[in-house]
Amino acid sequence: MDKKEFRVLLKYCFLKGKNSIEAKTWLDAEFPDTVPGKSTIKDWHAKVRSGEMSTEDGERNGRPKEVVTDENIKKSTK
Numbered sequence: 001m002d003k004k005e006f007r008v009l010l011k012y013c014f015l016k017g018k019n020s021i022e023a024k025t026w027l028d029a030e031f032p033d034t035v036p037g038k039s040t041i042k043d044w045h046a047k048v049r050s051g052e053m054s055t056e057d058g059e060r061n062g063r064p065k066e067v068v069t070d071e072n073i074k075k076s077t078k
Contacts, residue, residue, distance in 0.1 A: 002034070009027060010048065011053065013027075013045075013047060014048045014049065019045070020046075024038055037056050
């Protein structure tokens with residue numbers, strides 16, 4: 001399973017009233033080989049608890065995707 005799917009499951013656990021420890025225990029029982037670590041679950045649970053209900057990755061600092069275009073590549077090879 002990927003991160004987004006685990007975030008959806010964690011959101012489900014939160015909406016069912018489970019805390020992060022109960023959610024981790026349930027996820028460990030259902031997906032023993034692929035479940036994220038305890039600190040990751042705790043962080044995601046805190047975000048959901050604070051009202052961030054999105055299961056998508058957030059924006060990150062760094063170079064935007066638009067920088068790497070065919071036009072820019074041609075310019076840099078001249």
